[in-house]
Amino acid sequence: MKRTDSTQATATPTHVHLETFGCQMNEYDSELVRSLMKQDGFVFTDEQERADVILMNTCAIRENAHNKVYKHLSELKKIKRQRPLVVGVLGCMAQNLKEELTEIQPLIDVLAGPDSYRQLPMLIRNALLSQEEGLDQKGLAVDLSEYETYHDVVPDRHDGVNAWIAVMRGCDNFCSFCVVPYTRGRERSRDAEGIILEAHKIAEQGFKQITLLGQNVNSYRFGDWDFARLILAVADVPGIERVRFTSPHPKDFPMPLLEAVVSHPHICKQIHLPLQSGSDRILGLMNRAYTIREYRALVDRIQALRSDIVLSTDIICGFAGERDEDFDETYRLVEEMRFHSAFIFKYSERKNTIAARKFPDDVSEAVKTERVTRLFDLQRNISYGRNREYLKAVLPILVEGDAKRSAAQGMGKSDGNITVIWDKQIVPSQPGDLLSLAIYDASSTTLYAEPPPVS
């Protein structure tokens, strides 16, 4: 590796390996990071062994993602003993655990929070220089911004079929369990015209699907643009077959957005509607700002407008103070709602949240596990039943690539975002194709497809 400094580009490029943990927003942020660093002359590699710099874009929302990052850091410690290496932690963990990370993990050279990625090339170059000079200076950039939306950064997209656009960043809702308002800061929306221009460029590059991202997309506001108007404009972009969005908040799901979903042929008939708990008492402690009655009324409204809309949700089991009767209410509501799918998590207390300050994490690990398992089993049966309802139906499938288990199988998604698999010898396919296939079998997670019968 050649000598570097903060103003001079290297003759031999510095190789960077970037790993991403957590949600789609983090995947999108990694695309921004790649773009910003490539502009500055850095080269990315998939091979950790070739990298001069290893970056981890982290998530602080779930314990699981958090533990994976710590495990990976201890592996990097061994590599760093053997050769020069700059290690950077980006994203929500960098923001939320800055003291802990710098103290417990002396191997970390750079910490950059979600609003500080523009500073990353400079921080990395300084870290490389410091390392060459035998110094041990840390680069830290974790200030939150009220304005940063990276509106002028074109993400370095790889997928070829699905593109994400973050239409807003941050969150003002302060759900008591959630760390996002502290790690990603206050809500701010990107300019609508910039988003639509980006959607046109994405279509010109051959992408077929756009997912509009925001911590709470219903809060999108830019001048006289709201989210319903924005998604309709994006769905009108020629060449874009499908538009999705995640996540809306059940407390303020506006009718115009529902009408947009129902009426526009390119907006997918799928809504992710995080429930979190079926108990009003627990929803109150979570500061979710809706009751079960209101949630149920919203689902009724959605289904009255269009009964085939695919609904998915998130549920937390074992939140602080959750009693057996609260969990029973959640269980019964899940039975009643028959969501197509659900992400079910054990509650894990997150540092700096309202719940961590106010409510003791008093449900034992064993009880949390038992509740998650019971709910998971219930949901698996419901998902199985829901998927079997598609048997013999002919569905439009957007091809994403090969199936994970076998390159002999193609894999794509239904309009409702359900994974579909087929035999490529029978149905040849390329990523980006839009196929019309008949469903002949279904599991709780997957639909199996074949050519439709010739009529």
Ligand code: SF4
């Ligand atoms: S709406 Fe609630 S759960 Fe979602 S990001 Fe905001 S604070 Fe977190």
